[in-house]
Amino acid sequence: MSAPDRPTVMVIGNCQADVYRDLLRTSAEVRVVDVRPVYEMTAADLPALHDDLARTDVLITQPVRDDYRGLPLGHRQLAARLPGSATVVLVPVLRYAGLHPYQVLVRPPHDRSLVPPLAPYHDLRTIVAAATGDRGVLDAAPTPEQARAAARESVEALRVREQAHGTITASDLLDGYPRWHTINHPDRDTLATVFGRILERLPAGLxxxxxxxxxxxxxGATRAPVEPAVARALGLDGRADQESADWLVDGAPVAARDIVEAHLAWYAVTPGVVEEGLRRHADRLDLLGLR
Incomplete structure (x- = not known):
């Protein structure tokens, strides 16, 4: 089948969506449209995006709110640009903090592109230390009850997002404490199962x-260690992949303490990040007894 005759698929989302897009690109049966991530799009991208959507047979997208960043990039707004016969598959943004209860993402409103050095994830203990000057909190470890509660809360938050947006279901995959690399980098088995569920939503015979x-x-290029207290609480003791206390960042080992010190230094010269972290993750701070 020639390229113009193949059904056209567009995939929109974060790094998880990139995995699904790359898999679909290996198929000779569909044509995959290349689009920029929505958080990089500007008004200048809209005409080409609208033209592509008008010729798209399947839109696979993570939920995006209407008028995202002041542009009509919400998933409903994009779907409205599709042909009437097109199929839309909504896929949840996967987040799971069960193995890494202190790990969070922080996007300061004044500059959502800001990420800390060495590792692009924040640790709530480091944020609290930066806010209070108390370095003792850096050695905090969750109680078994706190670790299990953080895992349950993470699963429930995903379930709520699935139901709110009508996405495919993935929260059931978290019940067995899957070995994710970070809070938003699922392991291969999770991604494979979600991709299989996406395929089930595609038109028959596509x-x-x-x-x-x-x-x-x-x-898996960036991997955070699972702390011993968490591994014990979740019954994961003895896993070979839990043994290292170092991070793996872009394939290279980095000591966890080096990341903490680099983040503390960065917070000291980067206004607004600590305050946003405390505000956005207040419930997790309370759950883990950090305030």
């Missing part, structure tokens, strides 16, 4: 030979 994820870890 893919007669669906691509498979293989044995590699698509999002």
């Amino acid at each position: 893919l007669t030979d669906p691509p498979r994820i293989g044995d590699r870890e698509p999002l």
Whole structure:
């Protein structure tokens, strides 16, 4: 089948969506449209995006609120630009803090592109230390009850998002404490299962030979260690992949203490990040007894 005759698929979302897009690109049965991430789009991108949407047969997208960043980039707004016969598959943004209860993402409103050095994730203990000057909190460890509560809260938050947006279901995959690399980098098994559920929503016959994820870890270049207290609380003691106390960042080991010190120094010269972290993650701070 020539390229113009193949059904056209557009995938919109974060790094998880990139995995699904890359898998679909390996198929000779569909044509995958390249689009910029919505958080990078400007008004200048809209005409080409609208033209592409008008020729798209399947839109696979994570939920995006209407008028995102002042532009008509919400998933409902994008779907309205599709042909009437097109299929829309909504996929949840996957987040899971069960293995990493202190790990969070912080996007300061004044500059959402800001990320800390060495590792692009924040640790609530480091944020509290920066806010209070108390370095003792850096050694905090969750009680078994706190660790299990953080895992339950994470699963429930995903379930709520799924139901609110009508996405495919993925929260059931978190019940067995899957070995995710970070809070938003799922392991291969989770991604493969979600991709399989996406394929089930595609029009019948669209893919007669669906691509498979293989044995590699698509999002495994950066990996956070699972702390011993968490591993014990969740019954994960003895896993070979829990033994290192170091991070793996873009494939290279980085000591956790080096990341803490780099983040503390960065917070001291980067206004607004600590305050936003305390505000946005107040419930998790309370759950983990950090305030």
